Amino acid sequence: MTGLPDTAIATQLTPPATSEPRRRRxxxxxxxxxxxxxxxxxxxxxxxxxxxxxxxxxxGIPPFVLASPSAIWTQLVQYAPQVLEATLVTGFNALVGLxxxxxxxxxxxxxxxxxxxxxxxxxxVVAAVAVVPIVALAPVLYTMFGSTSEVxxxxxxxLAAFVPVFLNTLRGLRQVRPVHRDLMRSYAAxxxxxxxxxxxxxxxPHFFTGLRIASSLAVISALVxxxxxxxxxxxxxxxxxxxxxxxxARAWAFVVxxxxxxxxxxxxxxxxxxxxxxxx
Amino acid sequence: MSNPAPQPTAAAPEPTxxxxxxxxxxVREVERIFPGAKGATVTALTGIELTxxxxxxxxxxGPSGCGKSTLLRLIAxxxxxxxxxxxxxxxxxxxxxxxxxxxxxxxxxxxxxxRSVAANIELPLQLHGMGAADRRxxxxxxxxxVGLADFAKHYPDQLSGGMQQRVAIARSLAERPxxxxxxxxxxxxxxxxRERMQTELLRIRAETGAAVVFVTHSIPEAVYLSDRVVxxxxxxxxxxxxxxxxxxxxxxxxxxxxxxxxxxxxxxxVREALHGPAxxxxxxxxxxVR
Numbered sequence: 001m002t003g004l005p006d007t008a009i010a011t012q013l014t015p016p017a018t019s020e021p022r023r024r025r026x027x028x029x030x031x032x033x034x035x036x037x038x039x040x041x042x043x044x045x046x047x048x049x050x051x052x053x054x055x056x057x058x059x060g061i062p063p064f065v066l067a068s069p070s071a072i073w074t075q076l077v078q079y080a081p082q083v084l085e086a087t088l089v090t091g092f093n094a095l096v097g098l099x100x101x102x103x104x105x106x107x108x109x110x111x112x113x114x115x116x117x118x119x120x121x122x123x124x125v126v127a128a129v130a131v132v133p134i135v136a137l138a139p140v141l142y143t144m145f146g147s148t149s150e151v152x153x154x155x156x157x158x159l160a161a162f163v164p165v166f167l168n169t170l171r172g173l174r175q176v177r178p179v180h181r182d183l184m185r186s187y188a189a190x191x192x193x194x195x196x197x198x199x200x201x202x203x204x205p206h207f208f209t210g211l212r213i214a215s216s217l218a219v220i221s222a223l224v225x226x227x228x229x230x231x232x233x234x235x236x237x238x239x240x241x242x243x244x245x246x247x248x249a250r251a252w253a254f255v256v257x258x259x260x261x262x263x264x265x266x267x268x269x270x271x272x273x274x275x276x277x278x279x280x
Numbered sequence: 281m282s283n284p285a286p287q288p289t290a291a292a293p294e295p296t297x298x299x300x301x302x303x304x305x306x307v308r309e310v311e312r313i314f315p316g317a318k319g320a321t322v323t324a325l326t327g328i329e330l331t332x333x334x335x336x337x338x339x340x341x342g343p344s345g346c347g348k349s350t351l352l353r354l355i356a357x358x359x360x361x362x363x364x365x366x367x368x369x370x371x372x373x374x375x376x377x378x379x380x381x382x383x384x385x386x387x388x389x390x391x392x393x394x395r396s397v398a399a400n401i402e403l404p405l406q407l408h409g410m411g412a413a414d415r416r417x418x419x420x421x422x423x424x425x426v427g428l429a430d431f432a433k434h435y436p437d438q439l440s441g442g443m444q445q446r447v448a449i450a451r452s453l454a455e456r457p458x459x460x461x462x463x464x465x466x467x468x469x470x471x472x473x474r475e476r477m478q479t480e481l482l483r484i485r486a487e488t489g490a491a492v493v494f495v496t497h498s499i500p501e502a503v504y505l506s507d508r509v510v511x512x513x514x515x516x517x518x519x520x521x522x523x524x525x526x527x528x529x530x531x532x533x534x535x536x537x538x539x540x541x542x543x544x545x546x547x548x549x550v551r552e553a554l555h556g557p558a559x560x561x562x563x564x565x566x567x568x569v570r
Contacts, residue, residue: 177388177390179386179388179390180390180392182353182358182384182386182390183384183386183390185357185358185377186356186357186358186377186382186384187380187403187404187407187408188377188378188380189407193407197392197403197407198392201392201394204394278435279393279394279435279436279437
């Protein structure tokens with residue numbers, strides 16, 4: 001579980017925007033497109049839930065092995081305010097962490113793209129940050145900032161978010177096409193003009209790809225960090241608490257909250273990414 | 281350095297040694313050597329002598345690696361010669377670039393994909409501080425000139441290759457340059473689009489009166505468009521022949537010209553210059569052999 005962010009980075013590093021897909025506006029209707037895109041996974045989800053219910057009930061599987069979907073749903077409805085509150089706490093940590101990580105990532109990427117020596121200095125540090133496991137870091141930070149503070153979790157989330165934002169933005173800043181560089185030179189454009197008119201717009205889709213990857217990592221990290229101490233009010237804390245008191249269906253209800261939170265972050269950043277790379 | 285036997289055929293007019301501001305481009309004794317792998321060097325260009333008069337259309341033609349694009353980049357000051365001198369309207373190439381004496385179009389249209397067609401065309405105007413209202417008026421003129429008035433708000437990825445290239449040409453004309461540098465601008469287009477674009481380029485050129493340096497590897501294209509075709513050969517890149525092909529005033533050249541005897545004569549002359557008379561004689565051709 002703790003190694004997840006690193007593998008996620010490794011597999012998602014290549015942004016899809018680099019291949020310059022020539023998206024042409026096809027004439028198909030948006031409603032039909034939406035239905036074709038959304039209905040199959042929804043149908044699959046419903047089938048799986050029904051199947052799980054059937055299996056759990058018919059085979060009499062005990063709840064600590066697998067809680068039945070209906071039991072989870074009951075718990076989710078019953079504990080809705082608690083799930084919502086825990087989701088907000090974890091979501092806030094993840095969001096603040098994401099913002100801090102993204103800002104630091106972009107700033108350092110700009111510096112690294114401008115000054116090669118700094119790039120050389122940063123590369124090993126970033127590689128080190130990328131492989132720091134949350135398990136190792138969380139207890140240390142909790143002792144540093146005290147067990148009642150959320151700061152440790154925010155730091156963990158921002159560290160996780162920083163890496164993909166930094167790497168993708170730096171990559172994007174180096175993606176200016178030679179023909180655009182020639183063009184700006186032929187216009188005798190100043191360096192700041194070249195940055196504003198070509199370098200930043202070229203890098204933006206890459207930045208948003210990094211942000212999309214970072215958003216999931218921030219949620220996972222903020223949540224997992226709660227397993228290792230600190231205040232008991234987030235989703236991670238709630239899941240461990242419920243599981244520890246043998247309330248398995250309730251633990252699952254909080255897991256559902258975690259899934260929804262992760263989906264929300266992912267969907268929002270994906271949307272921004274799509275808008276940013278519309279005309280590529 | 282070593283001057284091989286075939287002298288440049290059309291000897292440059294000697295008296296104009298001093299940079300003449302009426303000539304669009306004057307290239308003297310230019311050499312460009314690239315550093316290669318393991319200390320070896322590649323001579324991309326050597327002993328280049330070229331004059332392009334004001335309003336003249338000159339094509340550079342030759343096989344891959346003959347340095348024609350390199351020569352264009354030197355004139356545009358996108359690269360610097362290792363020896364020799366280049367003047368554009370009497371100024372150094374650098375000064376000419378800084379003062380925006382030329383417009384340029386590349387083989388890849390090189391449009392900024394995040395800018396609309398209109399915003400792409402106005403890019404040079406915006407960079408050089410023209411006001412928004414003036415820009416809008418000029419962009420409208422240019423869109424009319426290249427026949428894309430209905431596509432101002434489209435984005436490059438919504439246009440065909442030929443339309444993208446027309447946008448690039450409109451952009452290169454934005455500041456009314458008296459010199460247009462074009463590096464195989466139609467190289468990536470299909471033959472039909474290409475011929476249409478050529479005719480259009482002639483019309484635009486007649487309207488603007490700009491001098492053009494046009495890099496191509498298509499013989500018919502060079503003959504159809506040019507007043508003069510400069511033939512180059514590789515290893516090392518140098519000019520081997522200059523052929524006057526002026527088939528009529530730019531504005532009067534129509535599609536019929538492609539089937540005209542004069543056009544075929546021009547094609548034959550350029551082909552012989554490119555491949556050498558031996559190869560040309562071996563090819564079965566009507567008139568000359570009999």
